[in-house]
Amino acid sequence: MSKYYSIRTKLIAFMLIATTIPLLASISMTFIQTKNALREQAVAENKRLIFQASTNLNNYVDNVTRASLAVYNDPNFLRNLAKIPGDYRAVAEVYTTLQTIRSAVPDVFQLYLHSFAANQSTLIANPFPKREERKQAYSDSLHGKSDDKSPDIWVESAHLSHSYGFKAASADDPPRTVITLYRVIKDVPSTERLGVLAIDLNMDTIAEICSRLYDPAKEQIYVIDNQNQIIYEGKSEVSGTDALRQEAATELNSARSDAGTAQTASGHFEQDHSMYVYQQLGSKFANWTIVKQIPNETLYASATTLTWNNAMIAIAALLLVIVATLFISIRITGPLKQLMRYMNQIQAGRLHVDIRLTSQDEIGVLARHFRDMMDTVNNLILREYRLEIANKTNQLKALQAQIHPHFLYNTLQSIGTLALQQQGQRVYVLLSSLSKMLRYSMRDQTRVTLHEEAEHARLYLELQKERFGDRLEVELDFAEDTLRAEMPRMTLQPLIENYFKHGADVQPGKGRICISSQRTPDDWIQIRLENNGPCIPEDKLSEIQRWLRPASLSSDSSQEPDETESIGLRNVMRRLQLNSPPGYNATLTIGNLEPNGVQIIVKLYAGE
The missing domain is CATH 3.30.565.10 (Histidine kinase-like ATPase, C-terminal domain)
Structure with missing residues (x-):
């Protein structure tokens, strides 16, 4: 048996290993370092961007809250709440105050007011206001917040609008997505509840603020409440709402819990092949969180491009090694493939196949021993x-x-x-x-x-x-x-x-x-x-x-x-x-x- 063939096999293996491992190691290290640098840069930029957006949303919620204080700025409004059943002048003044609130906030879709003193409900909506006698407020407007320990003002997350029990102005007018700010009106300084005010707000301002935060073709933006319900979702080609609700919910709840009540939660985490950067508003009325989803293919696009360039160079080098390797090893693989064909024929049942391999290397020796073994097996099978x-x-x-x-x-x-x-x-x-x-x-x-x-x-x-x-x-x-x-x-x-x-x-x-x-x-x-x-x-x-x-x-x-x-x-x-x-x-x-x-x-x- 010639040792030349065995040494050649080891040489071929060494050439492939010595060429492939350094190239792969270099490409991997470059990709990892570039990826880490891009992640840090993207997190820092998006944190600054989302913080500015959260400030704008806080100001927006504060403006709506201040506008609702018009019910206290008008000295006659609280007295008119008890007069409105039969006093048309009081009714007109109440209408005027509500229209003032509506004018102060451009996103107001409709306003609803219920007077507990006069058992009257009023709805300010297009094309004209509506009023009717009711013994209690529309149930959805209070959400069970009727005890003295409940807050005077709160925000309901995104939901479909309704007419608060009034007949709809038009059957063809579909409901729209709104958020609602509720304010309990009290006879200050006493704690007697005179009524409740509900302000339905369109999503236009929220959409405008969020539109500056992301690229719809590559990223996604969400505004969620403290129950991880979607308040606003950007119109993006990137999917992931279910993943945000289910997989990222635990991470967000943990971040809010760590931040406590004294500060707002912010940070980032990776989930479901995406990077999520979040910032909590910190508003005492709207406990919302802005979450931006950046898919990995977007986040690491530059790293991927650089890696592909390096890979192309490595592939060119590997091709040269492969050509040389094939040229050297073809005389070894040829007899091996022939022996495999003989084995396939034997597996198919042709036990008397004539095995003809005359090479002097290890494959030739193996073929001759295999042929002797098959002769012995055939004799035993025939006898048994x-x-x-x-x-x-x-x-x-x-x-x-x-x-x-x-x-x-x-x-x-x-x-x-x-x-x-x-x-x-x-x-x-x-x-x-x-x-x-x-x-x-x-x-x-x-x-x-x-x-x-x-x-x-x-x-x-x-x-x-x-x-x-x-x-x-x-x-x-x-x-x-x-x-x-x-x-x-x-x-x-x-x-x-x-x-x-x-x-x-x-x-x-x-x-x-x-x-x-x-x-x-x-x-x-x-x-x-x-x-x-x-x-x-x-x-x-x-x-x-x-x-x-x-x-x-x-x-x-x-x-x-x-x-x-x-x-x-x-x-x-x-x-x-x-x-x-x-x-x-x-x-x-x-x-x-x-x-x-x-x-x-x-x-x-x-x-x-």
Whole structure:
């Protein structure tokens, strides 16, 4: 064996490793460092940007809050709340105050006022205001905040607008998304609640502030409340609302908890292949958080481009190494592929393939040893196969030879009974049937079709009907699509014979035997034999079921039951097992019927 080839293999491996590892290490380190620098720069810039946006949103909420104080700036407003049912001047002044609030905030969609003192509800909306008498405020407007400990002012997160129980101005006017500021109006300085004011705000200002924070084609922006519900979501091509609600919720709640009530939470985290930068407003009325989502492909675009440039240079270098490697190693891989082709042919069953490899390297030596091994295996297989065929043939003949004496004894006893009655013509007919059965049982074939087995069983039952007369009923029902299935010869008769051996003579009244067959959807043939004879005792039935299992059939013969009682069932089961294809073992099960009777089911694979 030449060592040149082994050294060449090691040299090729060394060349590839020495070239590839440094290049990959350089590319990886460059990508990681660039990625970290971009992350830090993006986080710092977006934190400054989102902080400015949070300041603008705080100012916006404060402006709406200050505008709602107009109900206290008008000295007559609180007195007019109690007069408005019948005082039209008071009603006009209330309208004027509400219109002042609406004018002060450009995003006001509608205003709702309910007076607890006068039981009156007022809605300021286009095209004209509405007023009606109500004993209590519209339920959604208070949200259960009616106790003295509740805040005087709060903000409801984004929701669809409604008309507060008033009839809609137009059926075609769809609801829109709004946020609502609620203010409880009290008779200051007392704590008596005079009414409640609700201001529905469009999302225009929030959308305008948020639009400056992100690139819709690459990023996404959210404004969420303290329950992680989406107040505003930018119109972006980037998806991720579900991820923000589910995966990022824990991170945001933890950040808010760490920040406490004295300061606002801000920071960033990575989740779901994106970077999230967030800033809490810190408003005591609107506990909102601005969250900006930057996908990794956007955040690390520059790093990816640089990495690809380095990768192209590395690929060019690797191509040169690969060409040299292939040139050197082709004489090694060629014989190896040829040997693999030989192995595939052997795997397909062609065990006598001629292996021809004459190279002097390790592959050539391996091929020659492999060829010697296959010659040895073929000789062993041929010898074992012949022994197995001879053994299997001897077993089948021995098993069938056990059935013939038992079968002849029962049949001749029935014909002898008829001969004593001096019915010579009938005896001739029965002897003809018997001759057909004997000719069938002495055939050299070990496998027959179910059609032939069924005909043999019919002849056997015809002889038994002569013996029992009207005391025996027979029903045969073989499905047409099962008759061509193959099975061991002399399978059905021993199973039928058990009834006449153990149940017919002690059966009170009329005996009945039913034999049927059917094909299952998975190509198995099921043959069912039923009789109305006496049930098998439970202990005896358990013993039979135990030794009918395949494992019991292959155990020591000393473990088997009495020869005279088990010859039929045991021989049938063994022949079914011997004639079953690999992986599709036939089964034979036996059980009792209610209230009396025995059922035997044979299942064998029908094949394609």
